[in-house]
Amino acid sequence: xxxxxxxxxxLLVSSPEARPEVKDIDTFVRKAMDRIEVVPGLSVAAxxxxxxxxxxxxxxxxxxxxxxxxxxxxxxxxxxxxxxxxLSIAAMAERGELALDAPLKTWIxxxxxxxxxxxxxxxxxxxxxxxxxxxxxxxxxAAYSGEHTPRIMSALLADTRQGQPYGTFRYTNxxxxxxxTLIEDHFGCDWRAxxxxxxxxPAGMGHTTARIDQARRTMRVxxxxxxxxxxRIAPSPLQKTDxxxxxxxxxxxxxxxxxxxxxIQLNDGVLDGHRVFPPGLVASTHRSLVAQQTTxxxxxxxxxxxxxxxxxxxxxxxxxxxxxxxxxxxxxxFMPARGLGVAVMANEDAVAGELVDLVADYVYDRFxxxxxxxxxxxxxxxxxxxxxxxxxxxxxxxxxERAARPWSLRAPTRTYVGVYExxxxxxxxIAEKSGGMIVKAGAMRxxxxxxxxxxxxxxxxxxxxxxxxxxxxxGKLVYDGQAYVRR
Numbered sequence: 001x002x003x004x005x006x007x008x009x010x011l012l013v014s015s016p017e018a019r020p021e022v023k024d025i026d027t028f029v030r031k032a033m034d035r036i037e038v039v040p041g042l043s044v045a046a047x048x049x050x051x052x053x054x055x056x057x058x059x060x061x062x063x064x065x066x067x068x069x070x071x072x073x074x075x076x077x078x079x080x081x082x083x084x085x086x087l088s089i090a091a092m093a094e095r096g097e098l099a100l101d102a103p104l105k106t107w108i109x110x111x112x113x114x115x116x117x118x119x120x121x122x123x124x125x126x127x128x129x130x131x132x133x134x135x136x137x138x139x140x141x142a143a144y145s146g147e148h149t150p151r152i153m154s155a156l157l158a159d160t161r162q163g164q165p166y167g168t169f170r171y172t173n174x175x176x177x178x179x180x181t182l183i184e185d186h187f188g189c190d191w192r193a194x195x196x197x198x199x200x201x202p203a204g205m206g207h208t209t210a211r212i213d214q215a216r217r218t219m220r221v222x223x224x225x226x227x228x229x230x231x232r233i234a235p236s237p238l239q240k241t242d243x244x245x246x247x248x249x250x251x252x253x254x255x256x257x258x259x260x261x262x263x264i265q266l267n268d269g270v271l272d273g274h275r276v277f278p279p280g281l282v283a284s285t286h287r288s289l290v291a292q293q294t295t296x297x298x299x300x301x302x303x304x305x306x307x308x309x310x311x312x313x314x315x316x317x318x319x320x321x322x323x324x325x326x327x328x329x330x331x332x333x334f335m336p337a338r339g340l341g342v343a344v345m346a347n348e349d350a351v352a353g354e355l356v357d358l359v360a361d362y363v364y365d366r367f368x369x370x371x372x373x374x375x376x377x378x379x380x381x382x383x384x385x386x387x388x389x390x391x392x393x394x395x396x397x398x399x400x401e402r403a404a405r406p407w408s409l410r411a412p413t414r415t416y417v418g419v420y421e422x423x424x425x426x427x428x429x430i431a432e433k434s435g436g437m438i439v440k441a442g443a444m445r446x447x448x449x450x451x452x453x454x455x456x457x458x459x460x461x462x463x464x465x466x467x468x469x470x471x472x473x474x475g476k477l478v479y480d481g482q483a484y485v486r487r
Contacts, residue, residue, distance in 0.1 A: 019053055019054075021053070021363075021366050021367055022046075022053060022054045024366055025044070025046070025054060025359075025362065025363055025366060026054075026056065028359070028362050028366075028377065029042065029044060029056070029058055029359055030058065031381075032355060032358065032359065032377075032381055033058055033059055033355075035381050035385060036352045036355055036381070036384060036385065036388065038227075038233050038348055038351045038352050038388060038392075039059070039346050039347070039348045039352050039355050040059050040060045040061075040062075040063050040225050040233060040347055040348060041057070041058065041059035041060045041061050041068075041069040041073070041222050041346065041347045042057075042058045042059055042069065042344065042345065042346045042347075042355070042356070042359070043055075043056065043057045043058070043069055043070075043071065043073060043075060043222075043254065043255040043344070043345050043346075044056045044057075044058075044255060044342070044343070044344050044359060044363075045071075045255040045256070045258045045259040045262060045342070045343040045344075046259075046340075046341070046342050046363050047259050047262040047263050047266060047334075047340070047341045047342075048339055048340050048341075048367070049266065049267070049339040050263060050266075050267060050270070050272075050273065052259040052263065055071040055255040055256050055259050056071060056255060057069035057070040057071050057072075057073055057255060061073050061220055061221065061222040061223060061347065062222070062223040062235065063223075063225065063233065063234065063235065064223075064235060067220055069220075069222060070220075071254060071255040071256045072207060072219065072220070072254045072255075072256055073219075073220045073221070073222055073254060073255075074207060074208075074209075074212075074215055074219055074220065074221040074222065074252035074253065074254055075221075075222045075252060075253065075254070075328060075330065075345035075346070075347065076212070076222070076224065076240055076251075076252050076323075076325065076328040076330070076345075077249075077251050077252065077253050077258075077323050077328075077330040077332070077345060078249045078322075078323025078324050078325045078328060078329075078330055079173075079248060079249045079321060079322065079323035079324075079330075080251075080321045080322065080323040080330045080331075080332045081210075081247070081248065081249050081250050081251040081323065082127075082176055082247075082248055082249070082307040082321060083285065083306075083307030083308055083321055083332070084195050084199050084200075084251060084307070085127075085176055085179075085180065085191060085194075085195060085247045085248070085307060086127050086176075086285055086305075086306035086307030086308075087198070087199050087277075087281070087282065087285055087306070087307065088191075088194045088195045088197075088198035088199050089123060089127065089179060089183070089194075089306075090281060090284060090285055090306055091198040091199070091277070091278075091281060092183075092194075092198065093123070094278060094281055097187075098123065098183070098186075099122070099123070100122065100123045100124045100127075101122055101123075101124055102122060103118065103119050103120060103121065103122055104117070104118045104119075104121055104122065104123070104182065105118040105119050107186065108182050108185070108186050109186055111154075111157060111182065111185060111186075112154060112155055112156075112157040112158040113157045113158070113160055113178075113182065114158065114160060114161075117133065117160060117161075117162065120166070121133065121166075123179055124289055124306070125166070125175070126174075126175030126176070126178055126179050127175055127176065127179060127289075127306050127307065128169075128175075128289035128290045128304050128305065128306065129169055129170055129171050129172060129175055129290065129304055130166070130167050130168065130169055130170075130289065130290040130304075131166065131175055132162055132163060132164035132165055132166045132167075132168060132170065133160055133161070133162060133163065133174055133175060133178060134160070134161055134162075134163030134164070134172075134174055135156065135157070135159055135160040135161070135174050135177070135178060136159075136424075136425070136482075137156045137159050137424035137425050137426075138153055138156050138157070138159070138160075138174070138177045138178065138181060139172070139173050139174050139177050139248075140425060140426075141153070141156075141425075141426060141442075142173070142177045142244070142246035142247075142248070143173060143177075143244055143246050143248070143249060143325075144244060144441070144442070144443070144444060144461075144462070145244075145425075145426050145441050145442025145443060145444060146241060146243030146244040146442045146443040147243075147426040147427065147441075147442040148243070150184055150185075150190070153181045153184075154181065154184075154185045156181075156424060157178070157181060157182070157185070159424055160178060167290070169290045169291065169292040169304060171304075173246070173248035173249065174248075175248075176246075176247045176248035177246060177247060177248055179247070180194070180246075180247035191210075191246070191247040191250075192210040192211065192245075192250075195210065195247075195251070202276045202277065203260055203261065203264055203271065203276060204260060204271070204276075205253070205257040205260055205261065206257070207219060207253065207254045207256065207257050208251055208252065208253040208254070208257045208258075208261075209251065209252060210242070210245045210250045210251055210252075211242055211245075212240050212241065212242060212245055212252055213241060213242045214242075215252055221252060222328070222345075222347040223235045223236070223239065223327075223347060224236040224238075224239060224240075224325070224326050224327025224328040224347055224348075224349075225327045225347050225348045226326065226327045226348070226349075226350050226463045226464060227350065227351060227392065227395055227464070229399070231392055231395065231396050233348060233351070235327070236326045236327035236463050237445070237446070237463055238326040238327075238443070238444060238461075238462065238463050239326070239327075240325070240326075240328075241443055243442070243443060244442075244443050249323060249325060253345070255343065255345070258332065258343035258345070259343070261332070261343070262332075262334055262341030262342070262343060263341075264276065264277065264282060265282060265286075265319070265334050265341060266334055266336065266339055266340075266341050268280065268281075268282050268283045269281055269282040269283075284306070285305055285306035285307055285308060286305050286308055286310070286319050286336070287305050287306075288302065288303025288304060288305050288310040289303070289304065289305055289306070290303060290304050291303050292304060296309075296322070297354065297357055298313060298314075298357075298361060299311055299312070299313055299318060299320065299357075300312045300313075305319075307321065308320065308321055309321055309322075313333075313335070313361070313364060316335045316337060316338060316364070317335060317336060317337055318333055318334070318335055319333065319334055319335075319336065320332065320333030320334070321333075322356075322357075324349040324353055325349075326349075326462065326463050327347060327348060327349055327350070327463065328345075328346070328347055328349060329345070329346045329347075329348065329349035329353040329355075329356050330343070330344070330345045330346075330356065331343065331344045331345075331356040331357050331359075331360045333360060335364065338367070338368075340363075340364065340367055342359075342360040342363045342364065343360075344356040344357075344359045344360050350391070350463075350464050351388050351391050351392060352384055352387075352388045354384055354387075355384065358377070358380055358381070358384065361380075362377055365377075395464070402449050402450065402458065403449075405449070405450035405451070405452065406450060407450045408450060408451055408452070408453065408454050408455060408456055408457075409455060409456075409457065409471070410454075410455065413432045413435065413436070413437050414432055416430050416437065416471055416477075417430050417431055417432050418430055418475070418486040418487070419486065419487050420475075420476075420477050420484035420485060420486050420487070421484055421485060421486075421487050422482050422483065422484045422485075424482075425482050425484070426441070426442065427441070427442075427484070428440070428441045428469075428477065428479060428484050429441070430477075436448065437457060439457070439459045439461065439469065441461055441479075444461035444462065445461070446459040446460050446461050447459075448469070451468055453468070453470065455470060455471045455472070456468055456469065456470045456471070457469050467479065467480060
């Protein structure tokens with residue numbers, strides 16, 4: 001049965017009759033889901049000032065089970081997590097437990113982090129992406145393989161280096177991963193507990209969590225979807241686990257909880273008429289700490305604060321953060337001057353992930369009474385459908401071409417089987433199954449395909465993103481520029 005057939009199960013917490021804007025938004029989302037087809041499920045929250053005007057769910061959380069999305073369905077919000085982590089750290093700084101502006105050495109104590117970096121870099125530098133620091137092992141283990149313990153991550157701080165010029169904006173997960181590793185090293189409190197204590201608890205966001213494995217047992221969690229081998233949308237082969245939920249992208253949340261989060265942002269820490277964060281604390285995360293000049297779709301980005309992109313949509317200032325990963329997509333944004341905020345989450349990102357942005361834009365334009373709104377968004381939907389078709393065709397063509405490649409490994413598959421290790425990056429397991437080669441790196445697993453270069457295979461450990469594994473001397477492989485030796 002098509003996704004469109006399930007749209008009638010959408011749940012609106014706000015009555016469409018109560019506000020004409022809500023009724024129009026609901027109509028648009030249903031039409032968009034019906035026309036786009038490839039996005040199984042989507043949720044929306046809209047807040048104006050102190051009022052939640054809409055929370056809604058549409059479509060399916062999981063195509064396999066047919067479970068419906070509602071306002072309490074958890075969606076992975078990916079990098080929109082950064083604002084929660086940054087606010088948690090800012091709250092600790094407000095109490096004097098650490099320093100945002102001072103060099104790290106003033107509070108971290110004895111640490112494997114190189115002394116020159118500890119003397120020159122601050123938390124503000126790392127949280128605003130202006131530090132220039134790189135640490136591939138920590139970022140890879142935290143978000144992808146999940147092979148880590150506090151002791152491993154602490155030791156890997158020593159691998160941190162200055163990769164980009166200090167003071168230049170460069171968006172990565174690394175600064176957040178480093179910050180939370182240093183905090184856990186010093187205070188003995190991991191980032192999950194920190195965010196629970198500093199943000200989620202005070203905000204009453206009881207259905208927002210980094211503990212996704214437990215959440216799947218106690219609440220409905222949307223499954224990320226990507227195009228399968230046959231081109232049809234299916235659950236992604238890479239799903240988040242507790243081990244890969246990390247400080248730069250590691251929360252699930254619901255439409256109802258995201259409405260609370262938006263209300264907190266729009267009202268500087270006041271929720272339901274009660275102050276839950278100190279005056280000025282939430283607002284301090286909205287101030288730009290580094291300049292940038294980029295665009296993302298219709299959004300202009302001028303700077304970055306503590307977990308927030310600072311920019312504009314049209315003529316209106318827009319503070320926002322988006323996120324995507326292996327079949328999940330999130331849009332979280334608000335317009336301070338208009339007192340309006342929107343969160344949209346979906347469980348598909350590769351083919352039509354922009355739908356979340358399109359829904360958010362519609363909300364803003366509907367509340368602004370845009371005169372040509374229906375004609376404009378009909379055209380936007382048509383353009384997205386054209387991009388959808390182009391992407392699906394491109395995927396099909398690429399898969400057909402790859403399937404025709406000759407196998408470039410000279411020896412039988414069993415020759416390459418084994419456990420390969422890199423002291424910093426972890427392990428890669430090569431196994432044989434039904435004559436094929438299975439590659440596993442922690443939480444990631446993929447069937448190897450033929451590659452164009454000799455003694456190489458192509459894998460999609462990250463769905464729809466090809467990586468090359470090259471076998472060099474006996475018992476050695478290279479993956480993503482890193483050498484692994486068979487033990």
